[in-house]
Amino acid sequence: METFRITCVVGARPNFMKIGPILREMSGRPRFQPWLVHTGQHYSPEMSDALFSDLGIPKPDVHLGVGPGTQTQQTADIMRALETVFLERPADVVLVVGDVNSTMAASLVAAKLGIRIAHVEAGLRSGDRRMPEEINRLVTDALSDYLFASEPSGRRNLLAEGVPAERIFLVGNVMIDTLLAFRRRAAESGVLDRLQLVPKRYCLVTLHRPSNVDEPDRLRGLVNMLHQLSKKLPIVFPVHPRTRSRIEEAGFDTGGLLLTPPLGYLDFLRLTSDARLVLTDSGGVQEETTILSVPCLTLRENTERPITMEEGTNRLVGIEPEAIFQAALEALNAPMPNRPAPALWDGKASGRILDVLERQLSLS
Secondary structure (H helix, E strand, C coil), rough: CEEEEEEEEEHHHHHHHHHHHHHHCCCCCEEEEEEEEECCCCCHHHHHHHHHHHHHCCCCCCCCCCEEEHHHHHHHHHHHHHHHHHHHHCCCCEECCCCCCCHHHHHHHHCCCCCEEEEEEECCCCCCCCCHHHHHHHHHHHHHHHHHEEHHHHHHHEHHHHHHHHHEEEECCHEEEEHHHHHHHHCCCHHHHHHCCCCCEEEEEEECEEEHCCHHHHHHHHHHHHHCCCCCCCCEEECHHHHHHHHHHHHHCCCEEECCCCCCHHHHHHHHCCCCEECCCHHHHHHHHHHHHEEEECCCCCCCCCHHCCCCEECCCCCCCCHHHHHHHHHHHHHCCCCCCCCCCCCHHHHHHHHHHHHHHHCC
């Protein structure tokens, strides 16, 4: 029986939630021989260990330990390290997920070495090339041989960019595979009791994008808006390390807000599931709230996930504090939404991806 060597490259915490269901699906298909490479783009021992445990992901076969740096430095360091890995262990396909620097770096190295590339979450576009993630998406998709789209906009974008239709596969959302697989376990988390929160009576906040947290005046305005909103209901704010350092550098007053360290996946999923309202600048949280039927306000001027607005619970509200506050009041005064899941967001995207890869690789 012919087997297929698949090198899976991840580097950021959210991407483990995308690769996890694919690895679990591969474990039941003997034709696939996966090899997991963690670049170390985002890494802390505590968070990574908790993530592997929460999601049942095997420890990486290779950990490159690249660490932080500027966009260019980090990408170059990842490329140098990956070239050695790819040469030492040849693969039939390099599989990448999402839109982080590790995704683009792995695609560039694989393309130069003549290795086929599969991109999971292909075709998402914000239209904003000031975002590093948008550049990573464009480059990765231009180089990929198999492009797996999570929503119809991804397919439309790729066709408009000239990608041949036979290379594009609309398969659904692997992040939702993970959510549906672990939703019951997340419901058993004690995080609400630990934080003394009542279901549907708190607001969950996440902020990490440079456009929101790197400019002190803008971050001050957002923190002040959260103070104002906290008079209506408790605000729980798991603070990204980047955001925490910016808050501490500026000396902002966060009294009245419930700040926590970054949380494990199961705890965070429980918090999201039981929130009355979510404020975020994260792409993944927009998708999760869509499935969980939780009102979500996205603190950005654009989104690469339009399906979360067209069919989900997400609303794009921009970055002006007063507009965000008014939108939050409107959401709190409206009934909780109850919408069906978008098509193919059914927990089976990983199986469809491997079906395509098995068929395509058998023909080549």
